[in-house]
Amino acid sequence: MYKLLFVIVMMTVWLAAHALQTDQELAVQTLFRGKHAVNRAAHAAAQQLDAAELAEGRLIIDESAASAQAARYLQANLQLDGAGNPLPGSFLKERVEVLAFEVVNGDRAFPYTYRSDLYDYDVTLHKPGVVLIVRLAYPRAFQVMEPIEWEIKGTAELTGY
Template identity: 40%
Template structure:
């Protein structure tokens, strides 16, 4: 009987470790998916220029068009609906939230290179030119109920233009 109790205990620990590893692997897959999607989205957002300013030699974004392009690319690459909730067939299980979207360009009153710092999201970067900065987050996948809840998966991205001088 002693042997069976020990075997059951070892089996329980093994199963818990297996699920813990599977949960961490889910986190890695979701984070990588989010990172690729946000990189493409900020790239597309950075293409939305104010053409009249560009004709005069200044790189100035159209903020409304940039954010709309960002959301459309995010939705297309992650399989999300208009409220950024996952559609049927999406790899994600939870709604994606855009927690920050910042456009810094030549109309912002800054000179480049510019040190951009945002301690809320742990971003510190010297921007060499006009940039689009975004942060998204979604809930951590949960396979094992634990006393400590996991922090959300938070992913930042920056797309910048670098001036050739």
């Protein structure tokens, strides 16, 4: 009888350890997918030049176009609706929140260092660019781990000049 009890206890421990490992692997995959999505969104936003300013020879990123493009890329890559909520079938379960979106235009002296004490982030830009910080929560597959949230940071500069 004690052997049967021992086997049941060991199976429970083994299943809990397996669930924890699976949750950890899925969390890392979620973080990587989120980081790639933020990087793509920042890069797409940084390429949104103001055509009128460009005609005058100035490299100025159109802030409204950049914001809209970043939102489109986040929606497409993370399977979100317009409000940042996950669509049915998305790997996420909670709303994705854009914490910071800043366009650093050519009217600043470069190299320019962007600092955010609130999100513990600093980056030096050598060209006009975009800084994007997003909060993403991991939807745990099992209830073995504590909830995980990340503040994913991405920066992109203009390319091609």
